[in-house]
Amino acid sequence: MEKQELHIDFKVAKAAFEKYLDEYDRTDDKIQLKIVHTYCVVDAAEEIATRMHLREEDVQLAKIIGLLHDIGRFEQIKRFHSFEPGTMDHAMYGADLLFGPEQMIRRFVKDPSFDQLICVAIAKHSDFKLEGIEDERTLLHARLIRDADKLDNCRVKLEESMETLLDMDEKTVGASPISPKVWESCKAEESVLSADRKTGMDYWMSYLALYFDINFPETYQIIKEQDYIRRIAERVPYSREDTKEKVAYTVKKLEEKMNIQP
Incomplete structure (x- = not known):
């Protein structure tokens, strides 16, 4: 019996992400910061996963989660021009945006097999502590996106202007x-x-x-x-x-x- 092909195509996901970004002002410093951050988190996730010798499917999953982890940030910036958690829970908003009634996730990933894993990883990526995940593979990816996010935040804190980061x-x-x-x-x-x-x-x-x-x-x-x-x-x-x-x-x-x- 032939193995079923899994539809994890990063090129398709990236094209859909770029189309989504057209709804926002790319000249805004905070929007631009998050676009660059997103693609750097993709690279960081791939680097960590590769160093961990994960199988190719998990490397691709890590990249997709990296691409989508901050999708809620763009609406937060558009509405509030702020990264402050008090204005919006961007992680939960992003998960709801992708996996709500409109099923936006299908623009990025055709195969629904990974929906629960991706949803949990995105929803919990900015939690103060990572808790309540029992599935081993889901926990792996939830940990991985948190590490990749923090890894690129090193670069952000060194490269971005302090005014963009903290308004001072x-x-x-x-x-x-x-x-x-x-x-x-x-x-x-x-x-x-x-x-x-x-x-x-x-x-x-x-x-x-x-x-x-x-x-x-x-x-x-x-x-x-x-x-x-x-x-x-x-x-x-x-x-x-x-x-x-x-x-x-x-x-x-x-x-x-x-x-x-x-």
Whole structure:
């Protein structure tokens, strides 16, 4: 009996994604940031999956999930011109957009066999903690998209203007204090809750603290190879001595975490 062909065609998905983007203003800095981010997450997902020696079907699935993971961001930017989670749950919105009554997912992936896996991975990719997934393959891809997303966020934090990221310049960020709750999260070596971020430095520390929550040693290896942690930390001029010490401490803890990975 001939094996049934599975319709995971990244070229088809990419063409449909480009058509979807025509509904948005590509000249908007935030829209452009997310377009570039999307394709870089695709590359990051492929790189991690390849280093993990996953089978080709899973590599292609990882790329499709990377392509669609932030599809909800574009409407969030159009409506609110913001990335703030308080304006919209972009991950859940994206999953609803793709898998709701209109079944937009069929524009990108013809075979429905992967719908549940893709939906869960997208819906949960920005959750504070990844919980409640029992299926092993779904959990693999949910972890993979989170790592790929964070991996490209290293590049974003180094390349994008601070005004696009935080609506303030580097000096303003570096002159602001770190709130107690944010510092407690960093000391506990865990991600920072969005609601705890009040100042520019809170946001910048939360970007570093993201890397306490990496799933695969292959991802940490790429971060080490690119020296991302140190480079992100050094982008901002810190005018407060206590801030310099706290950033140095956080960088040290992240480097220790990366170095104990197998």
